[in-house]
Amino acid sequence: MEIFIKKVTLDTKENRFLKFMLITIIHKIDSFIRTYTSTPWKKNEDIINKLNTMKKAINNKLKTSFLKDVGSDYRNTSMSLVFNMASGYREIYKYYLMLQKGLSINSNIFSLSMKELSLLYEYWCFIKINSLLRKRYKLISTDFISINRTGIFVSLKKGVTSTLVYENTNTKETFKVSYNAIKSRKVSSLGSRTEGSKIVTQKPDNMLSINKLGSDKDYEFVFDAKYKIDTSIEYQKSYGGIGPKEEDINTMHRYRDAIVYKNNKTGVYNNCVFGAFVLFPYKDEEAYKNHDFYKSIEEVNIGGFPFLPSTTGLMEEFLDKLINESSYSTFERSLEPIGRESYIKDEYFNDRTVLVGSLRNKEQLEINLKGKFYHTKCDNINLAEHNIKFVALAQSKRQFAGEAGITYYGKVIDIKVVKRNTIKEIPSESEEDYYVFKIEGWDKLYRKIEVKGYQVRRIIYTTEYLLHHAVIVTELFIKSKEEYRLWQELRRISSLTETEIGESIDKDSRIKEFSIEGMKIFIKDEEIRVEYNGKVYDFSRGEFERKPRGVMERIIKFGGGS
Template identity: 45%
Template sequence: MFDAKYRIDPAYEGSYYYEKYKQPGPVEEDINTMHRYRDAIVYSEGGQELERSMFGAYVLFPYHDEQNYQEHKFYKSIEMVNVGAFPFLPNATELMNKFLEEIIMDSPEKAYERSTRPRGTQGYYKNKLAGKNVLVGSLREVAQLESSLKYKYYHLPLENISDHKILTQIEYVAVYQSKGKFADTGETGIHYVGKVKDWKVLRRGEIKERPARKGTENQLYVKFTIEEWTKRPEPIVSGGLGIYRLLYTSKYIFDRATEIAELRLETEEQLREWREKRRLGTVKVELDHTQVDLAQQVRDIRLDE
């Protein structure tokens, strides 16, 4: 939402505005109004739950010095919370033009990333999705692992993530090395895990650390930037199973698992049974599919004989 207010605080020396912002800018009251607009406007489609329909609100005010204004708090707040102000005069439209070009070119995923979520969103989805804050992804080949470890990142097609909300709660990424592709290296299973520093939705061609396969350049990918990869003292072994694309688990389970089937434990009943049997010895989790992420149910949790 853009609202032309046609007024400016001149920030006279000694005034409250000058002491706080050091230069002319939009009237503080107008910015506060934009916050209220952004948070108050909602809609409901087809009788469904109310949703916030605006991700930003901006004041347009008459000011010519765009260069200096870029240091103003109400310009920097646009990137931080999507509420702020733009100078807007016939000879002062550069900042506005740049911003419009960015939002026009945004993908839906990028627009979602721009938006400011309500306080508590991350905690809500953490509870909603059973605290699954670890993404375990499969690797196509040895060269992908080498690139990921060297440049501290992991990438995968966005289409592999069925519920994009889970991206807000992923704190760790681990990589699965299959026997079929990594047998010659002497390392299979899950050896490496890294804490997520940041994530972005990009076109595959924009991920420069590793060349894109022909035909995938324009596909949307998620790129996780990793603070540091850590190698587990003992790997999580395959136990005769595999991971086709990816799966989610909790850090609690991940840190204690010995076989990848254990990463599919989800219900309180399963976790309780697993904890009790782990106290007595090694546990074997049986699934209804040889690919752990494609399994529909846990068939049995028993002590391994």
């Protein structure tokens, strides 16, 4: 009688092939180093050191991981579906192909004739824009790079949409750059956007779409490559120098005003482009700063950028502004922006109808959630001043550890005054007067409000808008639209931005100041005051309300680019 013993082994054909690939990569690195060091030109020691570090890391994996127990016979190893589908295997096979096969262009790029330089410039603009973005942001996915057994292929073709998706690691927002993105354009026989207009497709060269926190619609910007420029004397006198052709700028106006998206809730077509810009080949960025079509970018979000291999500064700076500014600043770039009905209003910060109450322990949380109520001393609340419509529950770090924060909230359907000893769910002998808030049902916030630096000791008041938009508990004390905008912009500049209130918080607390990397910023009467390194600078509140992005840029410069 034969006895079979089941044994788990890592010495599979997939792992043997994986080991084979890693050893092959080491050989590739060695070959590159030998070739590189034998060349007559000056060697870059950093390159050699990085390659040796990579080789050392791979060798370390071979010697210390499970691969040390995997066989070294690679002659009978082969590909399997694991390398096309399984996570980990799939990724390393991709990078193996990149080193083994190199890069191949799979399109008509090399068949361009001298008459098609404009198309070549389009391709270059798309590639260069993404090259600039890769320096600062994380590439998540791309649909125009594909891999098979013969190598890596880049497909970039006029009329075919290609898209790269990125993540802003500071804000966790995503954005994408599309080449020949298919968009709807609304036109009519009169050339205006009327109810009788027809919808046709439009394909801008390059489209930047940013998904901002606080908005359910992407903010989109067109960057259209135009190879021709106007150097005529008449043009330079009219616009202040050499620049993009007037008809190309007019095309950008049509893009901004005519490209629309269909609102699935209302069925109505709304504008979705917040700006449209010409990219053109010109090398003198400093001279172009005085051009009317550069100044118009700030005024109406239409204009042009000089864009060549040695001329990318203005474009790079503008891309960073668009990606890093808040959704409110981006919203203000449009003359007729979508979503105006949901833009921040003064009343969002006035009506303190939300009561945020503390909890004694986990048992109270469970009882309140199950019984759909919340109770607190009558002395704690002034119902004459505050028409409480919602209650939110604050979980302290001491009692709730990793679950601390504000997660649960509910709509108040009834308020009663009772003696404390009549609340049987949580027994007490006290005969003090208590408010009992009957809750229709507890819901969870979309994003938990973190307890950072301050705890809710008893109760605080806030607004419904702040309850659903705050990230940390101190934001619940923001008292005005300007204060909120200031906080939003500062937080995007640095994750180290903090709100200062005092030693503790209570229902009457106010934000004293914001601090960011050595700068102290606060609103005082009609001024926004900035203190840094013993210096003081005041900005007009009215100016900030009119041009928040411009004021924020000056604050950053005052703080030495913090």
